[in-house]
Amino acid sequence: MTMNPWITHLMKRLFPPQVLLPDIIGIDIGLTVAAIAAIVFLTKTKRWGWLWREWITTVDHKKIGIMYLLAALVMLFRGGVDALMIRTQLIAPHQHFMSAQQYDEVFTTHGTVMIFFMAMPMVFALFNVAVPLMIGARDVAFPRLNAISFWLFAFGAILLNISFSIGGSPDAGWMSYPPYSELMFNPGVGENYFLLSLQVAGIGTIATGINFLVTVLRLRAPGMTLTRIPIFAWSALITSSLILFAFPPLTVALGLTMLDRIFGASFFTLGHQGMPMMYANLFWIFGHPEVYILIMPAFGVFSEVVPTFSKKPLFGYEAMVVSLLAISILSYGTWVHHFFEMGAGPGVNSFFGLSTMLIAIPTGVKMFNWIFTMWGGRIRVSVPMLWQLGFIPTFVVGGATGVMLAAVPADYQYHNSYFLIAHFHNVILGGTVFGVLSGMYYWWPKMFGWKLNERQGVWAFVFFVVGFWLTFMPQYFLGFQGMTRRMSTYPPGLGWTALNFWSTIGAYVMGVGFLIMVYNIIWSRIHPDWDTTGDPWDGRTMEWSLPSPAPEYNFARIPHVHSRDEWWEMKQEGRTDEVKISEETVHAIHMPRNTPMPVLLALAFFVGSIGMVFEWFWLAILGGLGVVAALTYGSFADYSEKEISRDTILHTEAQLGRVES
Amino acid sequence: MDIQRHLPPPEPTGHGDEVEVRILTPHIAQPHFPAMQVTGYGLSLAITLIAFAMVAYHWMGLNTLVTVLIVMAFIQGALQLGIFMHLREAKGTLWHLPVLALALFIGLGIVGFSMWIMLFKSGVS
Ligand code: HEM
Ligand SMILES: [Cu+2]
Numbered sequence: 001m002t003m004n005p006w007i008t009h010l011m012k013r014l015f016p017p018q019v020l021l022p023d024i025i026g027i028d029i030g031l032t033v034a035a036i037a038a039i040v041f042l043t044k045t046k047r048w049g050w051l052w053r054e055w056i057t058t059v060d061h062k063k064i065g066i067m068y069l070l071a072a073l074v075m076l077f078r079g080g081v082d083a084l085m086i087r088t089q090l091i092a093p094h095q096h097f098m099s100a101q102q103y104d105e106v107f108t109t110h111g112t113v114m115i116f117f118m119a120m121p122m123v124f125a126l127f128n129v130a131v132p133l134m135i136g137a138r139d140v141a142f143p144r145l146n147a148i149s150f151w152l153f154a155f156g157a158i159l160l161n162i163s164f165s166i167g168g169s170p171d172a173g174w175m176s177y178p179p180y181s182e183l184m185f186n187p188g189v190g191e192n193y194f195l196l197s198l199q200v201a202g203i204g205t206i207a208t209g210i211n212f213l214v215t216v217l218r219l220r221a222p223g224m225t226l227t228r229i230p231i232f233a234w235s236a237l238i239t240s241s242l243i244l245f246a247f248p249p250l251t252v253a254l255g256l257t258m259l260d261r262i263f264g265a266s267f268f269t270l271g272h273q274g275m276p277m278m279y280a281n282l283f284w285i286f287g288h289p290e291v292y293i294l295i296m297p298a299f300g301v302f303s304e305v306v307p308t309f310s311k312k313p314l315f316g317y318e319a320m321v322v323s324l325l326a327i328s329i330l331s332y333g334t335w336v337h338h339f340f341e342m343g344a345g346p347g348v349n350s351f352f353g354l355s356t357m358l359i360a361i362p363t364g365v366k367m368f369n370w371i372f373t374m375w376g377g378r379i380r381v382s383v384p385m386l387w388q389l390g391f392i393p394t395f396v397v398g399g400a401t402g403v404m405l406a407a408v409p410a411d412y413q414y415h416n417s418y419f420l421i422a423h424f425h426n427v428i429l430g431g432t433v434f435g436v437l438s439g440m441y442y443w444w445p446k447m448f449g450w451k452l453n454e455r456q457g458v459w460a461f462v463f464f465v466v467g468f469w470l471t472f473m474p475q476y477f478l479g480f481q482g483m484t485r486r487m488s489t490y491p492p493g494l495g496w497t498a499l500n501f502w503s504t505i506g507a508y509v510m511g512v513g514f515l516i517m518v519y520n521i522i523w524s525r526i527h528p529d530w531d532t533t534g535d536p537w538d539g540r541t542m543e544w545s546l547p548s549p550a551p552e553y554n555f556a557r558i559p560h561v562h563s564r565d566e567w568w569e570m571k572q573e574g575r576t577d578e579v580k581i582s583e584e585t586v587h588a589i590h591m592p593r594n595t596p597m598p599v600l601l602a603l604a605f606f607v608g609s610i611g612m613v614f615e616w617f618w619l620a621i622l623g624g625l626g627v628v629a630a631l632t633y634g635s636f637a638d639y640s641e642k643e644i645s646r647d648t649i650l651h652t653e654a655q656l657g658r659v660e661s
Numbered sequence: 662m663d664i665q666r667h668l669p670p671p672e673p674t675g676h677g678d679e680v681e682v683r684i685l686t687p688h689i690a691q692p693h694f695p696a697m698q699v700t701g702y703g704l705s706l707a708i709t710l711i712a713f714a715m716v717a718y719h720w721m722g723l724n725t726l727v728t729v730l731i732v733m734a735f736i737q738g739a740l741q742l743g744i745f746m747h748l749r750e751a752k753g754t755l756w757h758l759p760v761l762a763l764a765l766f767i768g769l770g771i772v773g774f775s776m777w778i779m780l781f782k783s784g785v786s
C-alpha cells in the first residue's frame with residue numbers, strides 16, 4: 001500500500017519518533033477516552049447549554065476565578081507528574097527510566113507548566129475570587145477583558161500541553177536559552193510551542209495586570225482609602241504593576257526568538273553577530289520580577305490569614321505596604337544575579353549582588369510582622385493557618401540561601417547546581433504554593449458555599465510539608481557535592497546516591513499529599529459542610545460580610561468603609577445589620593452581559609499559533625484574521641448592560657435573610 | 662460613522678484625588694473619521710520598519726545608530742501614549758503623572774543597565 005507522500009510528510013511532522021514512545025501513546029489513549037467520556041456525560045445530562053451560558057461566556061469575576069483555580073489544579077497535577085518522573089529517574093545511579101531526550105522534555109515542561117500555567121493562574125484565581133469582594137466592588141474594572149485574559153491563558157496552556165503528543169515537546173529548559181534553543185541546534189516544533197504558548201498566555205497576563213491595577217485604584221468602596229485596603233488587595237495592586245513592567249521584556253524576548261527560528265533572523269543566534277546573551281538579559285529582566293510576582297500574592301494571603309486566625313489586627317500595616325513597595329522597586333534592579341557567570345565583570349556583578357541582598361531586608365520585615373501579629377493573639381490552627389506556619393521556616397531557609405547565592409564569588413560554585421534548585425523550590429513551593437494553598441482553603445467557602453474538611457486538610461498538609469523538606473534539604477547538599485541541575489543520570493561513587501534516594505522518596509510523599517488534597521475536595525463536595533453564615537472563619541474584611549457564595553452582583557448596596565478591618569469593627573460594634581437592605585435603599589443594578597467574544601478571540605489566537613508552530617502560514621494568517629474579526633466584533637457589538645431589577649435583588653437578599661423587616 | 666460617547670460628569674470618588682488638570686481634560690467626543698488614530702498607526706508601523714531596516718542594512722555606524730534608535734524609540738513612545746493610550750483623555754486626576762514618571766524611570770533603567778551589562782560583549786564580537 002502506498003500513501004500519498006503529502007500525508008506521509010504530515011504524519012511525520014505531527015508524530016515524530018519522540019512522541020511515539022509507549023508511555024506517551026498510553027497517555028494519549030487515556031486522554032482520548034476521558035475526553036469521550038466527558039462529551040458523552042455532557043450530552044447525556046444535557047449540560048452543553050449550561051456550560052456555554054454559565055461558564056464559557058461568563059464575565060463574572062467569581063466564576064472566572066473558579067475556572068482559573070480548577071485549571072491551575074489540573075496543571076499542578078500535570079507538572080507534578082513530570083516532577084515524579086524526574087525524581088524517579090534520579091532515584092539511583094544509572095537509571096534509564098527515560099532517555100536523555102525525554103528527560104530534557106520532561107524537566108522543560110515541568111518548569112514551564114509550574115511557573116506559567118500553575119502558579120500564575122493560581123494567583124489570578126485568588127485575585128479574581130477575593131479582590132473585588134474585599135474592596136467592595138461589583139466586578140473587576142474590565143470584566144470582558146478579564147474573560148479574555150482567562151481564555152488566552154487557557155488556550156496557551158492547551159497549546160503547551162498538547163506538544164508532548166503532537167509534534168514533540170520543547171526541551172531547552174523553562175528559560176529556553178539560545179544558542180541551544182536556536183533552530184540550528186534544536187530543529188522540530190517543540191521550541192515553537194514554547195514560544196507561542198507563552199506569548200499567548202502572556203498577553204492575557206498583561207491584561208490581567210492592567211485590570212487589577214485599575215480595579216484596586218478605581219473601584220474601591222467609598223471611604224476605603226489607600227491606607228484602608230486589605231493587604232491582599234495591596235499585593236494585587238503591586239503585583240499588577242510588576243506584571244505591567246515585567247512581561248513586555250518577555251514578550252520581546254519570545255518575539256525576537258520566534259523571528260530567529262521561523263523567519264531566519266539572527267537576534268540571538270551564534271552566527272551573523274547575534275547576541276545569545278542578550279536573550280538571557282531580556283529573559284531575566286522579566287524573570288526576576290516574575291518570581292516576586294509569584295511571591296507577593298502569597299505575602300498578601302498570609303497578611304489576611306494571620307490576623308483572622310490570631311484574632312488581632314495585622315501588626316505594622318504601614319510597614320507591610322512599604323516593604324511590598326520596596327520589594328517591587330528593588331526587584332527591577334537585581335536580574336543580573338541569574339547570570340553572574342556571563343562575564344560582565346566585577347563592577348556589574350557587585351552592583352547586582354548588593355541590590356539582590358538588599359531585597360532580603362523588606363522580606364525579613366514582613367516575617368517579623370506576621371510573627372508579631374500572632375504574638376499574644378488567640379491562634380486557631382485551621383488549615384489556612386497551618387500552611388502559613390509551614391511557610392515561615394521554609395521561606396526563611398529559601399531567603400537565606402538566596403542571600404548566599406547573591407554573594408558573587410560563592411555563586412560561581414552554586415550556580416546551576418542542585419543548591420540553586422533547592423533555593424528556588426524553597427521559595428516557590430514553600431512560599432508561593434503554600435501561600436496559594438492557604439488562600440485556597442481560606443476562600444474556598446466564599447467560592448463554593450461549603451468548607452473543605454479540616455481533618456483531611458491537615459493530613460494533606462502534613463504529607464506535603466514532610467515531603468517538601470525531605471525532597472529539598474538533600475538537594476542543598478547535592479549541590480555542595482557538585483551535582484549540577486538537569487543531569488539526566490549520574491554514576492555511583494560520588495556520594496550522591498543516598499541523598500538522591502531520599503529526595504525522590506520525599507517527592508512521592510508530596511505526591512501523596514496532593515492526592516489527599518484531591519480526595520479532600522471530592523469528599524467535601526459529596527458531603528458538603530455548608531457555610532450558612534458567610535463568615536466561616538470569623539473574618540475581618542468585607543468579603544466575609546457577604547453570603548457564601550456571593551450573589552452575582554456581590555453587594556446589593558455598596559458599603560461605606562470606615563476602618564481597616566471594617567467587617568470586624570461592625571461585628572464588634574454590633575452594626576452587622578448595616579449590610580442588610582430595605583425596600584427603600586435598594587436600587588436596580590446594572591451588570592455586564594455574557595459574551596462569546598473572549599473565547600472566540602482566544603480560539604483564533606490558538607489556531608494562529610498552531611499555524612506558526614508548524615509553519616503553516618496559511619493557518620497562521622487565518623488565525624490572525626480570526627483575531628481581527630473577534631476584535632472588530634468586540635468593538636462594535638452591543639454592550640448594553642443587563643439590569644437586575646429591584647424585585648430580583650429583594651427576592652435574592654430576602655432568601656439570604658438580608659432584608660430589613 | 663458616529664462614535665459619540667457620552668461620559669457622565671465625573672462622580673466624586675471620595676478619595677480626595679479630584680485634581681483638575683487642564684491639559685488632561687476629556688477629548689472623547691469624536692463624531693468624525695478617526696484620522697489621527699489611523700495616521701498614528703501608520704507612523705508607528707513606519708518607525709518600526711525603518712528601525713529594523715537601519716539595523717539590517719547597516720545604514721550607519723554603531724554609535725550614531727544607537728543614538729538614532731533611542732530618539733526613534735522616544736518618538737514611538739510619545740505616539741503610543743498620545744494617540745492610543747488616551748493620555749489626553751483623562752478625567753482630571755493626577756494618577757497618571759507619577760505612574761508615567763515611574764514607567765520612564767524603569768524603561769530608561771532597563772535600557773541603560775542592559776547597555777552597561779552587555780558592554781563587555783563589544784570587546785569580544
Ligand atoms: C531573599 C530573597 C532572595 C534572594 C536574595 C534570591 C537570590 C537568588 C539568586 C542570587 C539566584 C541565582 C542563583 C544562580 O543562578 O546561581 C536566584 C535564583 C532563583 N530564585 Fe531567588 N532569591 C530570593 C527570593 C526568591 C523568591 C521569593 C523566589 C520565588 C518565589 C525566587 C525564585 C528564584 C528562581 C526561580 C531562581 C532560579 C531560576 C533558574 O535558574 O531556573 N527567589 N535567587
Ligand atoms: Cu532572581
